[in-house]
Amino acid sequence: MFVVAGVSGHTGSVVAETLLSQRKPVRVVVRDAARGEAWKARGAEVAVASLTDAEAFGRAIEGAEGVYVLLPPFGFADEDPSRERPAQIAGITGALRKGRPAHVVVLSSIGAQHPAGTGPIAALHALEREVAATGVPATFLRAAYFMENWGASLAGAIEGGALYNALIADKKISQVATRDIGTTAARLLVEPVRSGTRVVELSGPVDYSLDDTAAALSAVVGKPIAAVQVPIEGLKGALKGMGASAAVADLYGEMTDAINRDHVSFEGGAALRVRGATTLETVLRSLLGR
Protein backbone atom coordinates (compact mmCIF):
# COMPACT_ATOMS: atom_id res chain seq x y z
CA MET A 1 0.00 0.00 0.00
CA PHE A 2 1.20 3.50 -0.88
CA VAL A 3 -0.09 6.30 1.34
CA VAL A 4 -0.33 9.82 -0.05
CA ALA A 5 -0.78 12.92 2.13
CA GLY A 6 -1.54 16.39 0.76
CA VAL A 7 -3.70 14.77 -1.89
CA SER A 8 -5.88 17.85 -2.43
CA GLY A 9 -2.73 19.85 -3.25
CA HIS A 10 -0.53 20.41 -6.31
CA THR A 11 1.93 17.57 -5.86
CA GLY A 12 0.02 15.01 -3.75
CA SER A 13 -2.79 14.88 -6.31
CA VAL A 14 -0.30 13.96 -9.05
CA VAL A 15 1.41 11.35 -6.84
CA ALA A 16 -1.92 9.61 -6.15
CA GLU A 17 -3.15 9.94 -9.74
CA THR A 18 0.13 8.48 -11.10
CA LEU A 19 0.15 5.51 -8.72
CA LEU A 20 -3.54 4.76 -9.40
CA SER A 21 -2.89 4.87 -13.16
CA GLN A 22 -0.23 2.19 -12.56
CA ARG A 23 -2.82 0.13 -10.65
CA LYS A 24 -0.89 0.40 -7.39
CA PRO A 25 -2.84 0.20 -4.13
CA VAL A 26 -3.25 3.75 -2.79
CA ARG A 27 -4.59 5.19 0.45
CA VAL A 28 -5.05 8.94 0.50
CA VAL A 29 -4.93 10.97 3.72
CA VAL A 30 -7.38 13.86 4.01
CA ARG A 31 -8.43 16.09 6.87
CA ASP A 32 -11.98 16.40 5.60
CA ALA A 33 -13.65 13.10 4.62
CA ALA A 34 -15.60 14.86 1.84
CA ARG A 35 -12.30 15.54 0.06
CA GLY A 36 -11.67 11.79 -0.07
CA GLU A 37 -14.85 10.93 -1.99
CA ALA A 38 -13.46 11.60 -5.47
CA TRP A 39 -10.40 9.47 -4.65
CA LYS A 40 -12.59 6.64 -3.34
CA ALA A 41 -14.46 6.72 -6.64
CA ARG A 42 -11.12 6.28 -8.41
CA GLY A 43 -10.25 3.20 -6.38
CA ALA A 44 -8.22 4.64 -3.48
CA GLU A 45 -8.75 3.91 0.20
CA VAL A 46 -9.32 7.01 2.30
CA ALA A 47 -7.96 7.76 5.78
CA VAL A 48 -8.98 10.87 7.70
CA ALA A 49 -6.12 12.37 9.71
CA SER A 50 -4.21 15.57 10.26
CA LEU A 51 -0.45 15.38 9.88
CA THR A 52 -0.23 16.96 13.33
CA ASP A 53 -2.02 13.95 14.84
CA ALA A 54 0.72 11.31 15.19
CA GLU A 55 -1.77 8.67 16.39
CA ALA A 56 -4.24 9.02 13.50
CA PHE A 57 -1.60 9.64 10.81
CA GLY A 58 0.47 6.79 12.26
CA ARG A 59 -2.49 4.41 11.89
CA ALA A 60 -2.98 5.58 8.29
CA ILE A 61 0.60 4.69 7.34
CA GLU A 62 0.98 1.52 9.41
CA GLY A 63 2.99 -1.09 7.49
CA ALA A 64 2.83 0.87 4.22
CA GLU A 65 5.24 0.12 1.39
CA GLY A 66 5.72 3.85 0.81
CA VAL A 67 4.42 7.18 2.12
CA TYR A 68 4.42 10.62 0.46
CA VAL A 69 4.43 13.49 2.89
CA LEU A 70 4.90 17.25 2.83
CA LEU A 71 5.03 20.06 5.32
CA PRO A 72 1.67 21.87 5.11
CA PRO A 73 2.08 25.42 3.81
CA PHE A 74 1.43 28.37 6.14
CA GLY A 75 -1.22 31.01 5.51
CA PHE A 76 -0.19 34.10 3.55
CA ALA A 77 -1.58 36.40 6.27
CA ASP A 78 -0.25 34.34 9.18
CA GLU A 79 1.41 36.67 11.72
CA ASP A 80 3.49 33.77 13.09
CA PRO A 81 4.08 31.34 10.20
CA SER A 82 6.63 29.28 12.14
CA ARG A 83 4.29 28.61 15.08
CA GLU A 84 2.82 25.36 13.73
CA ARG A 85 6.13 23.94 12.50
CA PRO A 86 7.21 22.03 15.65
CA ALA A 87 3.77 20.38 15.96
CA GLN A 88 3.71 19.49 12.25
CA ILE A 89 7.20 17.99 12.33
CA ALA A 90 6.41 16.13 15.57
CA GLY A 91 3.17 14.80 14.04
CA ILE A 92 4.95 13.49 10.95
CA THR A 93 7.89 11.95 12.79
CA GLY A 94 5.66 10.55 15.55
CA ALA A 95 3.52 8.88 12.88
CA LEU A 96 6.59 7.44 11.14
CA ARG A 97 7.79 5.95 14.43
CA LYS A 98 4.36 4.50 15.12
CA GLY A 99 3.49 3.28 11.62
CA ARG A 100 7.02 2.15 10.56
CA PRO A 101 6.41 2.25 6.79
CA ALA A 102 9.11 0.63 4.61
CA HIS A 103 9.98 3.99 2.99
CA VAL A 104 8.94 7.64 3.01
CA VAL A 105 9.32 10.28 0.29
CA VAL A 106 9.43 13.74 1.86
CA LEU A 107 8.79 16.80 -0.31
CA SER A 108 11.68 19.12 0.52
CA SER A 109 13.31 22.05 -1.21
CA ILE A 110 16.40 23.27 -2.95
CA GLY A 111 18.51 24.85 -0.19
CA ALA A 112 17.26 22.50 2.56
CA GLN A 113 20.85 21.46 3.32
CA HIS A 114 21.18 24.75 5.24
CA PRO A 115 19.68 25.16 8.73
CA ALA A 116 19.02 28.92 8.41
CA GLY A 117 19.06 31.98 6.19
CA THR A 118 16.68 30.47 3.62
CA GLY A 119 13.27 31.81 4.72
CA PRO A 120 10.54 29.14 4.67
CA ILE A 121 13.02 26.49 3.50
CA ALA A 122 14.67 26.32 6.94
CA ALA A 123 11.65 24.36 8.24
CA LEU A 124 12.36 21.70 5.61
CA HIS A 125 15.93 21.35 6.88
CA ALA A 126 14.47 20.62 10.32
CA LEU A 127 11.95 18.18 8.82
CA GLU A 128 14.68 16.27 6.94
CA ARG A 129 16.83 16.06 10.08
CA GLU A 130 13.95 14.82 12.25
CA VAL A 131 12.71 12.30 9.66
CA ALA A 132 16.25 10.92 9.29
CA ALA A 133 16.34 10.44 13.07
CA THR A 134 13.30 8.12 12.96
CA GLY A 135 15.35 5.50 11.11
CA VAL A 136 12.57 5.00 8.53
CA PRO A 137 14.28 4.74 5.09
CA ALA A 138 13.70 8.13 3.49
CA THR A 139 14.03 9.97 0.19
CA PHE A 140 14.25 13.76 0.48
CA LEU A 141 12.90 15.15 -2.77
CA ARG A 142 14.40 18.63 -2.95
CA ALA A 143 12.33 20.47 -5.49
CA ALA A 144 13.39 23.70 -7.19
CA TYR A 145 11.32 26.91 -7.14
CA PHE A 146 7.79 25.95 -8.22
CA MET A 147 6.95 27.34 -11.68
CA GLU A 148 3.41 27.73 -10.32
CA ASN A 149 4.72 30.42 -7.91
CA TRP A 150 4.44 32.85 -10.84
CA GLY A 151 0.66 32.38 -10.85
CA ALA A 152 0.07 35.22 -8.37
CA SER A 153 1.98 37.73 -10.56
CA LEU A 154 0.57 36.93 -13.99
CA ALA A 155 -2.58 39.08 -14.09
CA GLY A 156 -0.69 42.22 -12.99
CA ALA A 157 2.19 41.53 -15.38
CA ILE A 158 -0.15 41.07 -18.34
CA GLU A 159 -2.16 44.15 -17.49
CA GLY A 160 0.83 46.41 -16.76
CA GLY A 161 3.29 44.95 -19.26
CA ALA A 162 5.92 44.32 -16.57
CA LEU A 163 6.80 41.33 -14.37
CA TYR A 164 8.20 42.62 -11.07
CA ASN A 165 10.37 40.47 -8.80
CA ALA A 166 13.41 40.83 -6.57
CA LEU A 167 15.23 37.95 -8.26
CA ILE A 168 18.32 39.10 -10.19
CA ALA A 169 16.91 39.72 -13.66
CA ASP A 170 19.44 37.77 -15.70
CA LYS A 171 20.38 35.10 -13.14
CA LYS A 172 19.15 31.67 -14.20
CA ILE A 173 17.49 29.78 -11.35
CA SER A 174 16.18 26.24 -11.09
CA GLN A 175 12.41 26.01 -11.44
CA VAL A 176 10.14 22.97 -11.71
CA ALA A 177 6.52 22.17 -12.55
CA THR A 178 4.52 20.64 -9.70
CA ARG A 179 3.38 17.92 -12.14
CA ASP A 180 7.01 16.84 -12.53
CA ILE A 181 7.38 16.77 -8.74
CA GLY A 182 4.35 14.49 -8.42
CA THR A 183 5.43 12.07 -11.15
CA THR A 184 8.99 11.97 -9.81
CA ALA A 185 7.75 11.31 -6.27
CA ALA A 186 5.56 8.47 -7.57
CA ARG A 187 8.58 6.94 -9.32
CA LEU A 188 10.72 7.27 -6.18
CA LEU A 189 7.99 5.56 -4.15
CA VAL A 190 8.09 2.50 -6.38
CA GLU A 191 11.92 2.60 -6.47
CA PRO A 192 12.54 2.91 -2.73
CA VAL A 193 15.68 3.02 -0.64
CA ARG A 194 15.75 0.09 1.77
CA SER A 195 17.82 1.81 4.45
CA GLY A 196 19.22 5.22 5.33
CA THR A 197 18.39 8.35 3.37
CA ARG A 198 18.89 9.66 -0.15
CA VAL A 199 18.58 13.17 -1.56
CA VAL A 200 17.05 13.75 -4.99
CA GLU A 201 17.38 17.28 -6.44
CA LEU A 202 14.72 18.09 -9.04
CA SER A 203 14.37 20.98 -11.47
CA GLY A 204 12.75 21.55 -14.85
CA PRO A 205 14.37 20.81 -18.23
CA VAL A 206 16.38 24.06 -18.21
CA ASP A 207 16.91 26.92 -15.75
CA TYR A 208 15.14 30.25 -16.25
CA SER A 209 15.94 33.80 -15.15
CA LEU A 210 13.40 36.53 -14.41
CA ASP A 211 14.17 37.84 -17.92
CA ASP A 212 13.47 34.38 -19.38
CA THR A 213 10.23 34.15 -17.41
CA ALA A 214 8.99 37.50 -18.72
CA ALA A 215 9.96 36.44 -22.25
CA ALA A 216 8.07 33.14 -21.88
CA LEU A 217 5.03 35.02 -20.63
CA SER A 218 5.30 37.46 -23.57
CA ALA A 219 5.34 34.50 -25.95
CA VAL A 220 2.27 32.94 -24.30
CA VAL A 221 0.15 36.10 -24.26
CA GLY A 222 1.51 37.65 -27.46
CA LYS A 223 2.42 41.05 -26.04
CA PRO A 224 5.67 42.51 -24.73
CA ILE A 225 6.25 42.02 -21.00
CA ALA A 226 9.37 43.48 -19.41
CA ALA A 227 11.21 41.92 -16.47
CA VAL A 228 11.73 44.49 -13.71
CA GLN A 229 14.05 43.71 -10.82
CA VAL A 230 13.06 45.48 -7.61
CA PRO A 231 14.95 45.62 -4.28
CA ILE A 232 14.13 42.99 -1.64
CA GLU A 233 12.40 45.69 0.44
CA GLY A 234 10.23 46.49 -2.58
CA LEU A 235 9.23 42.83 -2.86
CA LYS A 236 8.31 42.73 0.82
CA GLY A 237 6.22 45.89 0.45
CA ALA A 238 4.42 44.44 -2.57
CA LEU A 239 3.70 41.17 -0.73
CA LYS A 240 2.26 43.09 2.21
CA GLY A 241 0.15 45.06 -0.26
CA MET A 242 -1.21 41.72 -1.49
CA GLY A 243 -2.19 40.71 2.06
CA ALA A 244 0.94 39.00 3.39
CA SER A 245 1.76 39.45 7.07
CA ALA A 246 5.05 41.20 7.88
CA ALA A 247 6.50 37.85 9.04
CA VAL A 248 5.55 36.07 5.80
CA ALA A 249 6.94 38.96 3.72
CA ASP A 250 10.20 38.71 5.72
CA LEU A 251 10.44 34.96 5.04
CA TYR A 252 9.96 35.42 1.28
CA GLY A 253 12.38 38.34 1.29
CA GLU A 254 15.02 36.24 3.03
CA MET A 255 14.46 33.36 0.59
CA THR A 256 14.71 35.57 -2.48
CA ASP A 257 17.91 37.17 -1.21
CA ALA A 258 19.28 33.68 -0.49
CA ILE A 259 18.45 32.57 -4.07
CA ASN A 260 20.23 35.66 -5.41
CA ARG A 261 23.30 34.85 -3.28
CA ASP A 262 23.29 31.12 -4.21
CA HIS A 263 22.68 30.21 -0.56
CA VAL A 264 19.54 28.53 -1.90
CA SER A 265 21.05 26.21 -4.49
CA PHE A 266 21.35 22.50 -5.06
CA GLU A 267 23.81 20.71 -2.78
CA GLY A 268 25.21 18.35 -5.41
CA GLY A 269 27.70 15.81 -4.08
CA ALA A 270 26.00 12.48 -3.44
CA ALA A 271 22.54 13.85 -4.29
CA LEU A 272 20.82 12.41 -7.35
CA ARG A 273 20.16 15.23 -9.86
CA VAL A 274 16.93 14.85 -11.86
CA ARG A 275 15.28 17.09 -14.46
CA GLY A 276 11.58 17.07 -15.27
CA ALA A 277 10.27 17.52 -18.82
CA THR A 278 7.70 20.28 -18.32
CA THR A 279 8.74 23.70 -19.62
CA LEU A 280 7.93 27.03 -17.99
CA GLU A 281 5.92 28.03 -21.06
CA THR A 282 3.69 24.95 -20.62
CA VAL A 283 3.04 25.84 -16.97
CA LEU A 284 2.34 29.51 -17.79
CA ARG A 285 -0.15 28.40 -20.48
CA SER A 286 -1.88 26.10 -18.04
CA LEU A 287 -2.00 28.78 -15.28
CA LEU A 288 -3.63 31.13 -17.81
CA GLY A 289 -5.95 28.44 -19.17
CA ARG A 290 -4.56 28.80 -22.72
Ligand SMILES: NC(=O)c1ccc[n+]([C@@H]2O[C@H](COP(=O)([O-])OP(=O)(O)OC[C@H]3O[C@@H](n4cnc5c(N)ncnc54)[C@H](OP(=O)(O)O)[C@@H]3O)[C@@H](O)[C@H]2O)c1
Ligand atom coordinates in the same frame (compact mmCIF):
# COMPACT_ATOMS: atom_id res chain seq x y z
N1 LIG B 1 6.60 26.88 -3.60
C1 LIG B 1 7.84 26.46 -3.81
O1 LIG B 1 8.59 27.03 -4.60
C2 LIG B 1 8.32 25.22 -3.07
C3 LIG B 1 9.59 24.70 -3.41
C4 LIG B 1 10.02 23.52 -2.77
C5 LIG B 1 9.21 22.91 -1.82
N2 LIG B 1 7.98 23.45 -1.50
C6 LIG B 1 7.15 22.74 -0.51
O2 LIG B 1 5.94 22.38 -1.12
C7 LIG B 1 4.92 22.37 -0.12
C8 LIG B 1 3.57 22.52 -0.74
O3 LIG B 1 3.34 21.43 -1.62
P1 LIG B 1 2.05 21.45 -2.57
O4 LIG B 1 2.11 22.70 -3.41
O5 LIG B 1 1.91 20.14 -3.19
O6 LIG B 1 0.90 21.62 -1.48
P2 LIG B 1 -0.43 22.48 -1.59
O7 LIG B 1 -0.96 22.45 -2.98
O8 LIG B 1 -0.20 23.78 -0.91
O9 LIG B 1 -1.39 21.61 -0.68
C9 LIG B 1 -1.14 21.37 0.68
C10 LIG B 1 -1.78 20.05 1.05
O10 LIG B 1 -1.50 19.79 2.43
C11 LIG B 1 -2.72 19.42 3.06
N3 LIG B 1 -2.65 19.82 4.45
C12 LIG B 1 -2.53 21.05 4.95
N4 LIG B 1 -2.48 21.00 6.29
C13 LIG B 1 -2.58 19.68 6.63
C14 LIG B 1 -2.59 18.98 7.86
N5 LIG B 1 -2.48 19.60 9.04
N6 LIG B 1 -2.75 17.65 7.82
C15 LIG B 1 -2.87 16.99 6.64
N7 LIG B 1 -2.82 17.59 5.44
C16 LIG B 1 -2.69 18.93 5.45
C17 LIG B 1 -3.80 20.14 2.31
O11 LIG B 1 -4.98 19.45 2.51
P3 LIG B 1 -6.38 20.12 2.90
O12 LIG B 1 -7.25 19.85 1.72
O13 LIG B 1 -6.80 19.36 4.09
O14 LIG B 1 -6.14 21.57 3.17
C18 LIG B 1 -3.27 20.03 0.87
O15 LIG B 1 -3.64 18.79 0.33
C19 LIG B 1 5.28 23.58 0.74
O16 LIG B 1 4.75 23.45 2.02
C20 LIG B 1 6.80 23.57 0.70
O17 LIG B 1 7.25 22.88 1.83
C21 LIG B 1 7.54 24.58 -2.12
